[in-house]
Amino acid sequence: MHFEELKPGGILIYNKTARFSLDKYMSEIDAKRIIVLGIPLTKMAREINVKRPVLANTISIGALLEILGLETDGYLRVIEERFGKESIIEMNRQALIKGNNFIKENSDVRYNLNPPTLEPKANIVVNGNHAIAIGAAASGLKFLSQYPITPASSILSYLSQHAEDFGIVVRQVEDEISAITMAVGAGWAGVRAMTATSGPGISLMAENIGLAGITETPVVIVDAMRGGPSTGVPTKTEQSDLMPIVHVSHGEFPRAIFAPRDIEEAYTLTFKAFNIAEKYQIPVFILSDFTLSERLENVEEFDVNLKIDRGKILDPEQRYPDYHRYAFTDDGISPRLLAPHPDGKHVGVGAEHDLDSNSLAGSQAGLYKSRWMKEQMFNKRFRKLKVLEETDMDPPIWDGEDDADLTFICWGSATTAVKATVDYLNSVSDDMKFNLLSFSDMFPLPVEKVKQELAKIKTGVIVEINYTGQLEQLLKLYVDYSPNGHIRHIDGEVLTRTRLLQYLKELELEEGKIEYSYIRRTKDFNKKEVM
Amino acid sequence: MHFEELKPGGILIYNKTARFSLDKYMSEIDAKRIIVLGIPLTKMAREINVKRPVLANTISIGALLEILGLETDGYLRVIEERFGKESIIEMNRQALIKGNNFIKENSDVRYNLNPPTLEPKANIVVNGNHAIAIGAAASGLKFLSQYPITPASSILSYLSQHAEDFGIVVRQVEDEISAITMAVGAGWAGVRAMTATSGPGISLMAENIGLAGITETPVVIVDAMRGGPSTGVPTKTEQSDLMPIVHVSHGEFPRAIFAPRDIEEAYTLTFKAFNIAEKYQIPVFILSDFTLSERLENVEEFDVNLKIDRGKILDPEQRYPDYHRYAFTDDGISPRLLAPHPDGKHVGVGAEHDLDSNSLAGSQAGLYKSRWMKEQMFNKRFRKLKVLEETDMDPPIWDGEDDADLTFICWGSATTAVKATVDYLNSVSDDMKFNLLSFSDMFPLPVEKVKQELAKIKTGVIVEINYTGQLEQLLKLYVDYSPNGHIRHIDGEVLTRTRLLQYLKELELEEGKIEYSYIRRTKDFNKKEVM
């Protein structure tokens, strides 16, 4: 075996026979993090035709196509062209499908290699972090302060390498506390500012996220989620920071959270995040995860001319004798007047404050007017959240069949696997219909719109990559929805269609068991075959 | 006026007349944080008897008694003894009650001076921080690492001053990150360890609270909540860290939260917190707040002989050849074997790990066995939470009339004001009954027990000292309960009966307005009278 040639993290497919064992290679395999897949190729070939073990090659190609997420049609055409004889074509066709099905049923390893398209020039191969970085740059990012951490690091390294190209001040700083606090300082000074991290960094940033909250300073924070809690499994995936971020930092203040479903959305939602941050003067989170941040995909070149909305920023050429930094308004949003301007002078402050940003702590605390002002400042800040909810938060989107018997509900990057599953189920089932409802605009949930959509569900199953059901908590809390069942994937691996089908098989839906046709069809499905 | 004699934070009661204004003293009043209460004493005296403005004195005494939380009976007896003449007695009685009622209706300033009891020796005057500090010491605290912050500082200063008395290593450290991390180190080494802080410190501690979570290290964390978010109003009160702590730190792991209702419970729940922390090997929070931590009260001497339960700690004199630090057990709790013991050697680790605390990050990540182990470790940790919920979490407690028409639901220190309100309402109302259901064991909520109690409520109103209704969120999430209405107090002041009555008057209960008898009786009630 030529282990040297295997890339770390690569995949080893081998012909599984009774005589051959990988045991003695295991330490090397572990060290290189190689994924091993044993397929009884010879045995399967002989099942088609005992005399043609060579069919093993076609079986392995069928397996490979499934792993790479490619269709079999193209290869079938090749077989047809290459082998004239119908019986040989048929044997090879069987072999191809056999290999393909073996993977479908036994393995959840997938590399989403989108097939090459007709216009290769307009397409780029990027990961989620590139999409976020370019999205930020295109939407006017001028300041990035970040501390490296898997899987957010490549946002920093990419923008470090392109600081001059985009005109962005990029600083690798001493820790995440510094990263967020510098970004708040820069946001307060008036630039579009961002920081990016993963869970441990979010935890460290908590206090100064609250500072952005009370000072109403726009700032964008990327959380590329990874296996938690604590150090967890840094190179594995989870969607487990949603509720921690809904409540991050002590006390109460408005925030917004977006979770891109795919690479394109990682780009467009980054744009949106900056617009929302400035329009509502709040901290805005982009929830990516290991899967999305690190997975390369072939997408179209991004549209760099999306709308930029800076919200209420006053013209620096005018005078504003009656300016109050935290003036009360109907929508709770007070216009900003950036330094240096003689009428805009004020002291940003983490303490509760009055219209002019005078602190209500210390000697002002407890005065009747301070008590009243404290109430009003809470009202003002939360008014913004309400307007945001009603104006700018988009409802979840549907995919799959209308009027389905079973709806999967999911969010963020899990959508890819759910969509593949829905498509598969719809393709194999003739008596049931499936669809999905997928969220990207997580917080504040647009309550009325979400309720409308949820009302259309017959049987709902929430699919998420965490242990405690965080989307489920959010839906319970804000729209009083409880699903019929849920699937919670916590082993760290990218969620795949195959894995989802396994879970679904095990699922007992609360309102009586519903036996799905696909289950009947895949009875022999058994994960024990996979190493 | 003799302002010099007024203590900072003191209260100034003055005879409010048309001619007299305090305006020119306001800056001094503000600087000294003096609470000002204008009572139209002369006017009120004349209402009783136009010729006897001297009744103003008795009116002011009536007012004072209410402010100090003392009964009027004693003073009434004095009047009876002092003045022989029935008409004079009657006038003074009226004056006393008039003054008393004025405060009841117009001011929320209260000093809870419990009346002296018969056995003064058995009583002590302490605040909530003293109760927590002594409770910790009595339950076996051996290590306190803390960073000063209002209103938690006096736990540190008290225990610093009594380090030798209790045999506790007390360290004021460089910041809250250090405070929690040292406590985790000490807890891992096997002592009962604690840190105490307020909201900003909790936010800074977030990451290493997760470290305690994944390493299953017992540690007790006091959060003396204050006005938030960010710096907020440090000397004012809020109950706004409940949900932030339910979700503190990225990712998911079990924790427990207790919120003492009063000083006695601050003591007993501290005992319980340490027992739970060691028994379940989890971080445990004690949620106090400015009101509870800083309010002096007269209570009985604490019982220092409450039960200590250290959970599963193995006898260091034995050998354990098959020891695994994270052995799987039915209740999820793995016995601890403290260092130095030849069989207990392991590396505590913030990464996901196997039974022997070997890290599943790095080269182990993604191996089939690691994926399985990751799932099982989540199951193991959350099994503990379930056992804790069912075994040790106490249900909320009732006070007031059985089978009441209106139930107030509250938690932690707000209970005092709610109880006073319920007692008052029951005393003035003859057609309605009131009671309260008050929580101290906040998380994990003992679901079945809580549901049972909530089912008894006819009309429920949740009262809490925050903006977003955090107990309400918790009840919605875990026991699917929604109240008929809620009262959320956010102006920073201690919640009082008077204030609560005001809110109640403004409350429109969801299920049709219910007009309460007390409202009819207090129609002229008007907060505008108070300065």
Next chain:
Amino acid sequence: MVAATELIKPSDFKGGKPTWCPGCGDYGLQSAMRKALSNLGYSPEEVVIVSGIGCSGNFPHFQSTYGFHSTHGRALPLATGVALANPDVKVIAVGGDGDGYGIGVGHFIHAARRNLDITYAVMDNQIYGLTLGQASPTSQMKAITLTTPKGVDERPINPISLAIGAGASFVARGFSGEGAHLEKLLEAAIEHKGFSLVDTLSPCVTFNRLNTYDWFRDRVYFLEEEEGYDKADLSQAFVKSLEWNEKIPLGIIFEDEGASLQDLDRIISKGINPVKQKLGIDPAVTDMKKIFSEFK
């Protein structure tokens, strides 16, 4: 800065009424700062004063400049963000000994080595004032405080040695009891291109009964008057930094003239002011073709 005709007076920097105790050392820094800023011709709206939390942290509220009263220990990162986002404003960070050398000391070390052109004035009263008298990282060994009834048992930080050890390019000590001298120090610090520390001995008259004005008056002397002292000599500076109990040097203890971060940062050094840039992709700056081509 403004035209010479509308001269800015120190009193133009007056903001809210200070709430410091009468006699607090922080008043000394305040008046020296106002004078230094007016001497240098700054007008209030050009200046941003950033603080952390503490009695010292209230400083910005009492001035008429822009300001940011951030969280405990985070004045320097916040100031860094402001200064890098808008190089046209003058950023001054202020703080207390607990704020800057305790919880915030990590940022202090990194700000020193980053050498961004900002000034950091610490009101060093060797105590936690705002929280009513706990030990601070500069409290002397054996000092009795609220939290050290038997005396401090950890070695104090010597801010001057520490800053020198961290590679700071301007390290000075002032005393709020020596206003005129402090004013000159601040001027020099603000003029210095790079990170400048002015550790200011600033007695807390309420909680520190040990390090009083008199205690300092008995010990301080002006380094400018010491013959042959060379503030460009790092080793000499370190030796000087160790003086404390007997005599305490005031003045610029170390200064070097290396490049500031503004001179080195790839964007700022080009004279670009981030806050003045138009948002979105400007084809004159960004060649998106090139950007995308890397991914093909």
Next chain:
Amino acid sequence: MVAATELIKPSDFKGGKPTWCPGCGDYGLQSAMRKALSNLGYSPEEVVIVSGIGCSGNFPHFQSTYGFHSTHGRALPLATGVALANPDVKVIAVGGDGDGYGIGVGHFIHAARRNLDITYAVMDNQIYGLTLGQASPTSQMKAITLTTPKGVDERPINPISLAIGAGASFVARGFSGEGAHLEKLLEAAIEHKGFSLVDTLSPCVTFNRLNTYDWFRDRVYFLEEEEGYDKADLSQAFVKSLEWNEKIPLGIIFEDEGASLQDLDRIISKGINPVKQKLGIDPAVTDMKKIFSEFK
């Protein structure tokens, strides 16, 4: 410690199989550490090795001692908690340059001044290894890294100067290419009563192409061989700490013999081991009457 008959060999400290790249400098610290511990007669279960996060942070997993692999930058507070809770175990903290001098530098400064008797060995490779090659606080000016395509533009931390400036009582530099010397340094550090830093030059062969074994071999020399060097002289030590580009001193650069925190803490100094105390109020220790009487 164990009886002389059952002598502990360095190989007894072998734990899990290291995952460091072949040639990584961290192996050098590992073997020197095992030898030092066995020379001093420690058995694995008496030792607790605490780390933060980084390639260096994996160190405890590869030893057979107790250990704690904590969070990034927090090795020192965690080690402090362990050492104060159980003074009978020997606590050694290890970390990387990013871990200890970057995110964790605040704790480093305070651990130095706290002078608790623990040893801190930093695997200083002037790069972020685990996260694949970003600049670290000890990366040289102009160094090209993943995040500094045009070179580092912030002044590096000099750990030796910084530790001296912070008042550390034992400051040494080792080189993982000089195992025997490093072993002796570690012995001295572990024996030192108080906080001891051993900054260990520990090349990252994968990501740092500048500061290689050869780069160091050309420059290092042993301070022990320099005549007249007095490690008790703080000023001399500071001057020595500044040597770097031309020649790099290895050895104990500074040591003082002041009291450690264990000598000063009001509980530990009495010989009390907190973890061995019975829980609850012991009337022999605690007079509850007195405690309560204060509140009457």
